[in-house]
Amino acid sequence: MVFDISEDELPIFQAETEDHLTTLEDGLVRLEQDDRDPELLQALFRSAHTIKGTAGMIGHKRLVEITHVLENAFDAVRKSQLPISTNLIDLCLDTVDILRSLRDEVITSEASACDVPQMIESFRTFLDSTMDSTKEQKSKIEENSKTKSQGVTPVEKVSEIKQAEEIKGKIVTNELSDLKNANNELHIEVDISSTSVASAARAFQILMVLQSAGEIVHLIPTQKTIESAAPVGHLSARIIPSKSEEEIKKEILGVPEIDRLVFKNEVISLVEARSGENNSKAATQPEFEVSRLGEYLLSKNFITADELKTVLEKQKTYPPDSAPLLGQLLVSMGLLTQSVVDHAIEETMNQKRTAILTGGDSTKSGDHLIDRTVRTSVERLDALMNLVGELITDRNRLIKIHSAFERDFRGNENTNTLSEAVVHIGRITDQLQEEVMHIRMLPVANVFKKFPRMVRDMAQKVGKEIDLVIRGQETELDRSVIEEINDPLIHLIRNSVDHGIESPEKRLEDGKEKRGTIILSARHDQGRIVITVEDDGGGINIDKIKAASIRKGVITQAEADGMSDDKAIDLIFESGLSTAAKVTDISGRGVGMDIVRSNIERLNGSILVDSVPGKGSQFQIILPLTLAIVPTLLVKVRESVFAIPLVTVVETQKLIDQKFQTVNGKSVVVLREKIIPLIKLADVFDLAADKHETNFSYVVVVRTSKQEVGIIVEHLVGEEEVVVKSFGHVIGEIQGVSSAAILGDGQIALIVDVQGLIKLSANH
């Protein structure tokens, strides 16, 4: 797979086609719902058109062909010749899939397995069956979709030939009479190339030349015919010239795509001088270009001086305006292969480009080439973020040192100077962090954009009618987070489609709208991002969940009986649990929700579920804006410092009475009439006891999903933004601890993974 695209063009190609593919996918789904919004149709048409244009430029013929079919279908819908139907949208979406595979060929340089002719055939069959009532348009679309026919239908072709024959007949008779009466009239005949895409426009260009050249006394086809845009193969005219004949001839030959010109008695054929596809290369190639190519070939010993001389002489035998290029001649005379010539042209171009770019007066043009945006790699951004992280650690350290100075040398002039410097560096660091984080931000639309299509396809598969409403897709978050939330969101949305939304019959039975709605939204909330997946389906059946949990041995019957609904609903996050009546290929295999939760918690986020039977369910994912820096609450337990992510912290309480109550043999504390199970960090992590018994005087209440637990600690050290350092392969995963951080005073703190901690304590 070789395409005419350079490395620097590839990212532009990729990004641009991706945009258009998304527009197509998104627009098609909306088209099915909104029904022919003219602006939407226009946008769809434009996207197909642009992809086609770009594909043509890189020589991707199959991509051109299939995009052309799509473009024509949109055009037909736009002109109300084709009704919007589910079948049509299906077909278009399938085509978009193929476009994507074909686009990827350009990026990977590997051929894809997609069957383009088959797809075009399916489209044609579909049009056959749907456009019977409007046969005329159907044939137009079909013909148009055959790109090779250049938009000329056979019928038109025939009439064109007939017309040409008629014209020829007339010319003969005219010529006879001309001889007698019109010596001052100029007789002109032009053949326009049959490969011209808009031959009527070329004819019009010739017409304009003729109009400026004198008085037109005879013209076939007539101006009216030309203006009807019907293809023009042959044009015949007589004018009374008001300019010199040479001038008129030159101007006519200036119009591209002319195969043959009869000018007075002179016949100028331009067909042979032209190389196959490339229509009007010849006429305007500058002289110096030719000589530079010759020089280059000579200098590299590709050709001898004699050969060059022969070729140049041969070139001179052609009319000056239509001489073939040096390269073409060399190839046609068998002196060089096309690839050598191509390479040589590329080289000479490069030389010239370099000359211009290094030359003095090129600065002005250079300015336009410098984009106001810079493309950079993700690795660089990550490295930058790491450095900012280090800086934050040092800033925290400086603040510590500063407060020590404040304590010991208050009022000292140097302490005051230090104070100013520390405050300033603190502020700059904050700003720097903000800027870097900002650079790394991407709108969640990057993830959301593929869901409309996904929901549509899945809903169709399971026979449901579902609208996906997306809100806040411009909300930005760190690209590392964006990457990670993709899979969890797919799971949640699949669940809503498969288990959440009921069948249309069931919904009507329940007095609901036939179409279900899933709302996917994102918003910022106090330095966190909240993503919600909400459906108006049947809600989660608590009894079923409990029953399934008992069956799988997750809980006992007694536990189930005593379990609150809030807690029971969290059982859906237990592994191996599925309450779906039947397993479908979309979801219901009992894997998913537990993975969703562990994925989100690995990001220091949390997931909450809420459900009202008969009304619907809501899943709320709360995530930090970035993964690299986490706001935490630092706590101390037996000389070790732990960092608890602030996202999870509900409250802290000083314990006055240290005698905890026990329920079912487990320690609990009662806070405002709420029973909260307790976890002793010291016990869970088997921290060695000090010589003297320490006082566990604080409880930090943390929440994960709907579950709240209290972590018993000795001291609260304070809040600190810490830079996350992963353990790496040597240490590996430690249950209950997600990663580590270096604190301002140089100490190392372990960042607590609350979910893991709860599991760990249960095993203790």
Next chain:
Amino acid sequence: MAKILVVDDAEFLRVRISKMLVGDGYEVIEAENGLLALNAYKAQKPDVVLMDITMPEMDGLTALREILAVDSGAKVIMLTALGQESVVLEAIKSGAKDFIVKPFERDRVVGALQKLIG
């Protein structure tokens, strides 16, 4: 140095054309739709405009007419694709000097420019 205004909503096309022209010492300015092209034309008075037909905001045909209304001597070459025969004719009738069909090669573009600039 001749100044060329390249108008196309596809960045790829603009970059491709710029690359074709800058090597030959043309100064290239870009616009991504008809409206921006009109503004750029007024501000920068390019020697030749290479303009796509299908664009958002303002299409090429409208932009052509607007540009000609500002400067009746404007040299505009339309960039077109298959299936736009009648629009191309309309453009030529409205005063476009020439048209180039996508996909095109460098020689075709340079040739059309040289014909207009001389």
